[in-house]
Amino acid sequence: MESMTFVLFGATGDLAKRKIYPALYNLYIDQKLPQPISIIGLGRGKLSHFDFQEKVKESILEFSRRLEHDASQMGEFLNAFRFSTLDVNKTEDYQKLLKLVKEREEELQMKEHRMFYLSVAPEFFDIIALNIKNSGLGETNGWKRLIIEKPFGHDLQSARELNEKLSRAFDEDEIYRIDHYLGKPMVQNLEALKFANPILQSIWNKDHIANVQITASETVGVEQRAGYYDHSGAIRDMVQNHMLQMLMMTAMNLPYKMNAAEIRNEKRKVMEAVRPFIKEKVKNHIVRGQYASGEINGQLVSGYKDEPGVNPSSQTDTFVAARLWIDNPLWSGVPFYVRTGKRMKEKSTRIVIELKNSLKLLYNQDQTVKPNLLIIDINPDENVTLQLNGKNPLNGKIEPVRINFSCEDLNRNRLGVPEAYERLIFDALIGDSTFFAHWKEVELSWEWVQPILNAFEENLSPLHEYQSGSYGPEAADFLLAENGFKWWLDEKNIEDKQIIPQK
Numbered sequence: 001m002e003s004m005t006f007v008l009f010g011a012t013g014d015l016a017k018r019k020i021y022p023a024l025y026n027l028y029i030d031q032k033l034p035q036p037i038s039i040i041g042l043g044r045g046k047l048s049h050f051d052f053q054e055k056v057k058e059s060i061l062e063f064s065r066r067l068e069h070d071a072s073q074m075g076e077f078l079n080a081f082r083f084s085t086l087d088v089n090k091t092e093d094y095q096k097l098l099k100l101v102k103e104r105e106e107e108l109q110m111k112e113h114r115m116f117y118l119s120v121a122p123e124f125f126d127i128i129a130l131n132i133k134n135s136g137l138g139e140t141n142g143w144k145r146l147i148i149e150k151p152f153g154h155d156l157q158s159a160r161e162l163n164e165k166l167s168r169a170f171d172e173d174e175i176y177r178i179d180h181y182l183g184k185p186m187v188q189n190l191e192a193l194k195f196a197n198p199i200l201q202s203i204w205n206k207d208h209i210a211n212v213q214i215t216a217s218e219t220v221g222v223e224q225r226a227g228y229y230d231h232s233g234a235i236r237d238m239v240q241n242h243m244l245q246m247l248m249m250t251a252m253n254l255p256y257k258m259n260a261a262e263i264r265n266e267k268r269k270v271m272e273a274v275r276p277f278i279k280e281k282v283k284n285h286i287v288r289g290q291y292a293s294g295e296i297n298g299q300l301v302s303g304y305k306d307e308p309g310v311n312p313s314s315q316t317d318t319f320v321a322a323r324l325w326i327d328n329p330l331w332s333g334v335p336f337y338v339r340t341g342k343r344m345k346e347k348s349t350r351i352v353i354e355l356k357n358s359l360k361l362l363y364n365q366d367q368t369v370k371p372n373l374l375i376i377d378i379n380p381d382e383n384v385t386l387q388l389n390g391k392n393p394l395n396g397k398i399e400p401v402r403i404n405f406s407c408e409d410l411n412r413n414r415l416g417v418p419e420a421y422e423r424l425i426f427d428a429l430i431g432d433s434t435f436f437a438h439w440k441e442v443e444l445s446w447e448w449v450q451p452i453l454n455a456f457e458e459n460l461s462p463l464h465e466y467q468s469g470s471y472g473p474e475a476a477d478f479l480l481a482e483n484g485f486k487w488w489l490d491e492k493n494i495e496d497k498q499i500i501p502q503k
């Protein structure tokens, strides 16, 4: 791997502390960090290089999954770090930064390969990109890359404006837009699951699949992030990015070649085929909700409007369920349901694929035979489970049997499995953009979401209250019931929890 300078804007922030430093350290331990590497952290305060290195060390000791904190290795790792004071608006600070970058490149005899990671508030993304260009930091005799955090825009127009500004300083193939769901092992595994298994590949279409359900439920509430969340809601925070990315990964066709360009091309085609809504029709296909008080894991929790920092008359959505149609030859007529919410019954990210039963009339006259389900648990469990039917020898009845062919070996050895940020940072270091969001995917996602934002803003869609600790408002159940379906694996719908692990 090529040596490089890694410039981190927002080096004193929460994300850097909890995710980025531990990820860099884990990569270092796994010998996946280039050597030498120059890492330069930025923030407005005055920190000596030593003080900064101590902060990095503290965050690793607190958040790294690796147990190896061998003093000599840690020392060598920390030695790569330097700090430079920088206010994003002060052009002279970029000149100081450039000087330090060059000094280190000379000292370490490195080519001018420069990675810029923007772990700062989104309102700074454009000004930083502009200053990277104007200061000369972006003029290199090697490559330059930009890693950018979410959110990418607040709506379609602001996303387009941001992209236009970024593109003045960076080409599309130099921009790595992070969506941490794309770094999750089971999301990355979807591709292999579908395309490396002919048995699944042959059923992955409208002829065999009745519906697809993608859920990301959380038990946490808004936490300390009301300032951001109350202007964002679940639709911007989760649906526009993570949920639609999971939809694209699930529904994309077999790419012509397994490379970043082809995979992203197939994902783009999915989004192009998703049927758009006009805002007046949003209420027929989208359910929005907001959590009221309730109980989670035996603890009483307050409703969203009573959370610190939330406007007491807030109409912000903390839950969204949507029914989408993908109008292409592979999926026409198959509803895709996505659902996400805070303060729900369980923390779980899961894709459930319900199969059609063409022999229903022969075997299912009394409607008791359950459909085959393919259940892909993404987080916190990482499992693949197939629900089939078999005849119970005791009573002769057809009953569901679940076969779990999970990633047990991976789970048993969690220490060895890289986390999302580790995978994504590594991919950016080696220039692999497969699991980053391309601008076209982001733009198409905003295009689909925009009428929903408009409908919410104009109150054209009811805001349903749901009890904390539930599976969301009942209206989300009706969305499926209209098509003769139900959310699988919600507690009220589980009739058979038997899991047979494959040894």
Ligand SMILES: NC(=O)C1=CN([C@@H]2O[C@H](COP(=O)(O)OP(=O)(O)OC[C@H]3O[C@@H](n4cnc5c(N)ncnc54)[C@H](OP(=O)(O)O)[C@@H]3O)[C@@H](O)[C@H]2O)C=CC1
Residues within 6 Å of the ligand: 009, 010, 011, 012, 013, 014, 015, 016, 042, 043, 044, 045, 086, 087, 088, 089, 118, 119, 120, 121, 122, 149, 150, 151
């Ligand atoms: N935290 C998380 O879990 C997640 C965060 N994100 C995204 O990551 C980004 C960073 O989030 P997070 O770390 O939580 O934010 P924090 O508020 O914790 O940190 C913000 C950082 O920006 C720096 N900063 C603020 N103002 C300026 C300025 N004028 N000039 C230079 N630096 C400045 C701060 O440094 P200082 O005060 O020292 O100047 C600090 O290092 C955001 O885009 C967020 O949406 C995405 C997913 C999860």
Ligand SMILES: O=C1O[C@H](COP(=O)(O)O)[C@@H](O)[C@H](O)[C@H]1O
Residues within 6 Å of the ligand: 216, 218, 237, 238, 349, 379
């Ligand atoms: O991006 C975000 O994701 C988290 C959920 O991530 P997960 O990996 O724990 O599933 C969510 O809590 C947060 O609101 C959102 O900004």
